[in-house]
Amino acid sequence: MIERTLCLIKPDATKRNLIGAILSMIEGKGLTIKALKKLKLTKEQAATFYIVHKERPFYNDLINYMTSGPIVAAILEGENAVKAYRELMGATNPENAEQGTIRKTYALNLEANSVHGSDSPENAAIETAFMFSGLENC
Ligand code: RTP
Numbered sequence: 001m002i003e004r005t006l007c008l009i010k011p012d013a014t015k016r017n018l019i020g021a022i023l024s025m026i027e028g029k030g031l032t033i034k035a036l037k038k039l040k041l042t043k044e045q046a047a048t049f050y051i052v053h054k055e056r057p058f059y060n061d062l063i064n065y066m067t068s069g070p071i072v073a074a075i076l077e078g079e080n081a082v083k084a085y086r087e088l089m090g091a092t093n094p095e096n097a098e099q100g101t102i103r104k105t106y107a108l109n110l111e112a113n114s115v116h117g118s119d120s121p122e123n124a125a126i127e128t129a130f131m132f133s134g135l136e137n138c
């Protein structure tokens with residue numbers, strides 16, 4: 001089934017000039033980049049994007065981290081894209097991530113883990129609408 005998912009390249013990765021390397025891994029997995037942009041979230045925007053985590057102890061740190069530099073947002077499309085891209089990202093904590101995954105290759109730690117991916121097709125639709133206006137016509 002052809003699906004779409006939302007990818008974010010997080011501040012730790014954009015600061016280390018890893019945008020191209022990470023997009024290359026994504027394309028190498030057979031996922032197509034349908035839309036792409038670089039932006040810097042405000043605290044309010046980051047808090048809304050990660051609202052599902054608002055009761056978690058790491059929420060405030062996560063907001064501060066996600067607003068510490070620019071991010072890249074991309075809409076990815078492909079066969080079972082949500083699952084395929086999460087497999088490519090690897091475990092949340094890079095210490096537990098498999099060899100060859102983005103997080104094993106590039107993440108710094110549990111928080112600064114280089115990439116975000118939607119965890120369901122429903123959340124992919126919500127997150128995509130949050131990050132992109134529709135002007136992309138993709
Ligand atoms: P993401 O939403 O960014 O794709 O990551 P994920 O599904 O693998 O992990 P999730 O549980 O949704 O957590 C969201 C992000 O919060 C940061 N985090 N910090 N300090 C901590 O204990 C902790 N736990 C999670 C990470 O940046 C994680 O990706």
Ligand code: MG
Pocket residue numbers: 117119
């Ligand atoms: Mg998540």
